[in-house]
Amino acid sequence: MQYRRFGRTELAMPVFSCGGMRYQYKWQDVPGWQIPKDNQANLEQTIRRAVELGINHIETARGYGSSEMQLGQVLPTLPRDRLIVQTKVEPMADARKFTRTVEQSLSNLRLDYVDLLGLHGINTPELLEWSVRPGGCVDAARKLQQQGKVRFIGFSTHAPTDVIVKTVETNQFDYINLHWYYIRQDNWAAIAAAHQHDMGVFIISPSDKGGMLYKPPQKLVELCTPLSPIVFNNLFCLSHSQVHTLSLGAARPSDFDEHLKTLDYLDRVDEVLPEILQRLEQEAMRSLGEEWYKTWQIGLPKLDDTPGRVNIRMILWLRNLAIAYDLEEYARIRYNMLGNSGHWVPGNKADQLHRLDLHPCLAQSPHAAKIPGLLADTHQWLGGEAVKRLSQQ
Numbered sequence: 001m002q003y004r005r006f007g008r009t010e011l012a013m014p015v016f017s018c019g020g021m022r023y024q025y026k027w028q029d030v031p032g033w034q035i036p037k038d039n040q041a042n043l044e045q046t047i048r049r050a051v052e053l054g055i056n057h058i059e060t061a062r063g064y065g066s067s068e069m070q071l072g073q074v075l076p077t078l079p080r081d082r083l084i085v086q087t088k089v090e091p092m093a094d095a096r097k098f099t100r101t102v103e104q105s106l107s108n109l110r111l112d113y114v115d116l117l118g119l120h121g122i123n124t125p126e127l128l129e130w131s132v133r134p135g136g137c138v139d140a141a142r143k144l145q146q147q148g149k150v151r152f153i154g155f156s157t158h159a160p161t162d163v164i165v166k167t168v169e170t171n172q173f174d175y176i177n178l179h180w181y182y183i184r185q186d187n188w189a190a191i192a193a194a195h196q197h198d199m200g201v202f203i204i205s206p207s208d209k210g211g212m213l214y215k216p217p218q219k220l221v222e223l224c225t226p227l228s229p230i231v232f233n234n235l236f237c238l239s240h241s242q243v244h245t246l247s248l249g250a251a252r253p254s255d256f257d258e259h260l261k262t263l264d265y266l267d268r269v270d271e272v273l274p275e276i277l278q279r280l281e282q283e284a285m286r287s288l289g290e291e292w293y294k295t296w297q298i299g300l301p302k303l304d305d306t307p308g309r310v311n312i313r314m315i316l317w318l319r320n321l322a323i324a325y326d327l328e329e330y331a332r333i334r335y336n337m338l339g340n341s342g343h344w345v346p347g348n349k350a351d352q353l354h355r356l357d358l359h360p361c362l363a364q365s366p367h368a369a370k371i372p373g374l375l376a377d378t379h380q381w382l383g384g385e386a387v388k389r390l391s392q393q
Contacts, residue, residue, distance in 0.1 A: 001054025002263060004244040006200035009152045009174050011084055011115070013057060015238055015266075016259055017202065018050040019247035020060030024067035035066060042252055044074045049253035051078060053260070059202075059247060060109075061088035061120050062101055068108035076110045085111060088120035088156055088177075091130045095140040102144055113148055117141055118177060119155040122167050123343040131155070131172075138172050156204065158344050160303070164190035168197055175200030180243070181210035182236045182280070183321055195242040203246045206233055207259075212333075214258075217326035223279050227265070232276055234262040239269045284324040292367070296320065299364030303347050307356040311338055311347025312375065319378045328382075335382040350375035351383060 006013035023043045047058060060067045068087060075085065087105045092098045119137055122128050131137045144150045156177035157164050164178060168190060176194050180187045180203055194201050207213045207230050216229040224232040237243050248259055265272055285293045300313050318331035337345040353376050362368035
């Protein structure tokens, strides 16, 4: 395993983390006696395999249902000084409730302390305010830190880039969990800001949210050759020194195998990456048209400035991915989360365009005349039954 300095925490962080949102039994709290033995055995085997590989960062959240409690069956049996344990608790208006929830997490994990405590989902200005105001959740976390129950404090986010940068610039956090990978590079400004503040940078779910790369379309497989799409995406992320670790979201011990192939290329990125990047860009320009590929994002309105809160940027982005790389299944699932996932996947689908006049908010776009039609066509193509986030299931 290779390790990187995790910002000002000074932790030696493995370049891969064992994310804890896919091996648990349920997304709700359940009594321990309800957890099937085979599910618990699989979780324990996955954790032990991770530690054997040197993937000693175990990451979970209070919002991941039975994950913490199930991890509490295995973590105390492992050498504590070899582990970096992280859990996350959502920001709350009541900081006392936040503290009680963190205490519950420690009880579930059967640990005296966690190395990393993340405020889970600073996705809106209101949640940021709850977090950093005097007497808010960060102050509560600092008290827990003084008590030896938390070593370092960070945050995770699905927010727009400007909200993430604003959160980073409060300088209240030691690390950040955020989305950034090949198909979604818009958060680079947030990574750059985190680097300026010497924060650890953890990339959320690059293989799943980065295109469901564990079951890639044949077109993407061919474009990424001689690497698999998973290894390509890992290498793309880790080729940037500002990125420190990628969450693998393993559901079983064998899920680490493909990712480990990335390690063979980390010292020779320039031998393989440029050619693949060129092929991907050329195919996107060929299939989408060069002008659209280079200018589609210009002048798009912010979500709150868009009638009906239609998430124009996300819809056009998903359309591009489906056309350029055949990521149709991924695009369909993500599209149908709109209108159904709150601040985690904000905004609405393009199913009410007949009631809305989008032209004023598109006045700064060079593609203003055609975007409403593209949105309508995308809804016709990708629209379907509403999709829930995993934690809603």
